[in-house]
Amino acid sequence: MQLKRIYKLGVVVAAIALSLKAFINTNIKSFDVLLFLVFAIFVTMIMGYFTILVGEIKFDFTETVTLFIYLMFGVNLAVVFEFICDFLRLFADVFYKEEEFNLCVLYNKLIFPFAVFLSGSLSGYITSYFNLPFIQRTIFLATIFEFLFLNFNILFILLDGKKLRINLNMLLFNFIVAVILGVLLYFIDLKIGKYGTFLMFIILITLSYCFYLLKRLEFKNIIIKNILSVSEGLIKHGDLKIKCDNFLLNLKRILPYDVAAIYFFDYEGDDVVLPISFYCPKGLNIDELDLNIRNGYTIKVILEGEIYISRNIRKDKKVLIIGSLLNFIKTAIFVPIMVDNKLRGLIFLGGKIHLPNLLLYDIKEPLSILAKQMSLAFNNYSYFLNIKKETEMDALTGLYNRRKLNEEVNNLIRENMVFSIAIFDIDNFKKINDTYGYLVGDKILMMFADIVKxxxxxxxxxxxxxxEEIVIILNGLTKEQAYLVAERIRKYIQEYEFIVDNYKIDITISGGVTSFPEDANNMMELIQKADSVLYKECKAKGKNKVAVYLC
Structure with missing residues (x-):
């Protein structure tokens, strides 16, 4: 890692030194040259706004301008031009896109003037060995320069340790267009003069804008197709968890996120919620994705009911993201899910590389449509639950009864869905009943049930x-993820003040966790193993613990 930093620092220092040397050696004091350079930079900045990203290679017409300046004025002015353009891009990225200013950012920008210097020097050296007529020599020089420039860019990307994703057809097209237009600009300037060159620059801007519009239309077509896929999934699947899983799967085709989560909550009743469905890379656990409803800083932005995009979460003062999640994302999108004009959920998307680039497009409208579809799905699910509630609820606690437990577990097993079961038991509950009476015990049980929900x-x-036993079916969670949820519940109960009929009673719980299909292939065995580990590893070893079943 230290060697890599030394290498990047060396490239940055060399690029700056070469650019300064080129600035001293070039004839930039001439008014005509200065005017042309300013106009070329202006044109390049406009075209840069319409950049089309293809993997790590940028397809636009700025390479054409660099090549033209090289042919017209030589390598020194080409290096100065590239350095100024990249410095302005760096300025725009730091202050507009709110990117971090560090060695990596400098390296990613300053490899281009370095590549121009190497390409220009080598192509001039190679061409000097061939005695060619003027026109053939110019075409040959332009071809060698552009070939070397593209390959040096690829080399710098590989030396940085990045994975290279190249569209070969687009790369070849980029190469041919840059050579043809660069040579054409050169000959137009020789035959017609600067007015002809300025006219060609205007044509290049127009072409860049046309490609930009084409890309936007292509992006919108992709969005429309995937919105239809999302709608089909929301209609097709009955279970809300499966709806959300399919929603995130289809959403990734539209937005290349690195982290995603869907939350549903009761703003007036919930404190901290975990996502119903989520996608996160290895090394990021579900407990890092909890959303603080009661005292959270970010919830204030979500409550406004509008889609909020944070381009740089470390610098954004309106949102607060802590923990290891910061290592996985740079940009975050918060999409509120509104039901009857009330905030009932959130779609959270985070990304580090590809998502920030995609934010150049207008994505709020499609996200708003998807949020409304998710709102309908949640509303229908809530309505369905209310219909079934009377026959499936325990009268005392308001929790589901064993009939519902059997039904849900058997359905998940039949569909071969990954899920976990956590069983909890209140420690020393008999002593509480004997000391304070059964009415107090019932109230403790009801409070415990409310907290778990x-x-x-x-x-x-x-x-x-x-x-006093409560079982939770954690759909879609592995044993490790379910343990984190169970441990979170245990800690919360331990710290919670149970005050019943003026009695302050300390409550702790013990829990056991099993998973399907890892630990068992039927409900009774899952419950028995979770219950067994609860008593052998928790109750028998001091209580106030959570343990997982080990095969």
């Missing part, structure tokens, strides 16, 4: 299994 996701199923 608030701490799990809206799609998780919380059931009263019997007595």
């Amino acid at each position: 608030k701490l799990v996701r809206k799609t998780d199923v919380v059931c009263r299994y019997g007595g």
Whole structure:
């Protein structure tokens, strides 16, 4: 890592030194040359706005201008031109896109004047060995320069350790267009003069804008197709968890996120919520994606009901993201899910490389459409749950009963869905009943049930299994992820003040976690193994613990 930093620093220093040397050696004091250089930079900045990204290679017409300046004025002015353009791009990225200013950013910008210097020097040296007529020599020189320039760019990208994604057809097209237009500009300037060159620059700007519009239309077509896929998935699937999973899967085809999560919550009743569905890279756990509803800083932005885009979450004062999540994202998008004009959920998207580039396009409108579809899905799901509630609810706690537990688990097993079960038992509950009476015990149980419902996701199923035992079905969570959720509940109960009939009672719980299909292939075995680990690893070893079943 240290060697890589030394290499990048060397490239940056060399690029700056070469650019300064080129500035001293070039005839930039001439008014005509200065005027031309300013106009060329202006044209390049406009065309840069309409950049079309293809992998790591940028397809635009700025290379044409660089090549033309090289043919017309030599390598020194070409290096100065490239350095000034890249410095202005760096300025725009730092102050407009709010990118971090560091060695990596400098390296990514200053490799271009370095590549121009190397390409210009080598192509001039190679061409000097061939005794060619003027026209053939110019075409040959332009071809060698552009070939070397593209290859040096690729080399610098590879030396940086980045994965190179190249569209060979587009790369070849980029190469041919740059050579043809660069040579054409050169000969127009020789035959017609500067007015002809200025006219060609205007044509290049127009072509850049046409390609930009074409790309936007292509992007909108992709969005429309994927919105239709999302709509089909929301209609096709009945379970809200499956709807959300498919939603994120289809959304990734539109927006290349690195982290994504969907939340549903009751703003007036919930404190901290976990996502119903989520996608995160290896090394990022579900507990890093919790959303603080009650005291959170970010929720204030979401409450406004408008899509909010944070281009740089480290610098954005309106949102607060902490923990290891910061290592995985640079840009974040917050899409509120409104039901009957009330905030009921959130679609969160985060990215580090590709997502910030995509924000050049207008994505708020398609995201707004998708949020409305998600709102309808949640509304229908809530309506469905209300219809079934009376026959599936435990009268005391308001949790689901064992009938619902059996139904949900068997459905998940039949569909071969990954899920986990967490079973909790209140420690020393018999002593609480004996000391304070059964009425106090019932109230403790009801408070415990309310807390668990608030701490799990809206799609998780919380059931009263019997007595003081509660079972949670954690759909889509592995054993490791379910353990994090269970441990979070245990800590919350331990720290919570249970005050019942003026009695302050300390409550702790113990829990056991099993997973399908890892630990068992039927409901009874899953429950038995979770119950077994609860008593052997938690109750028997001091209580107030959560343990997972180990095969």
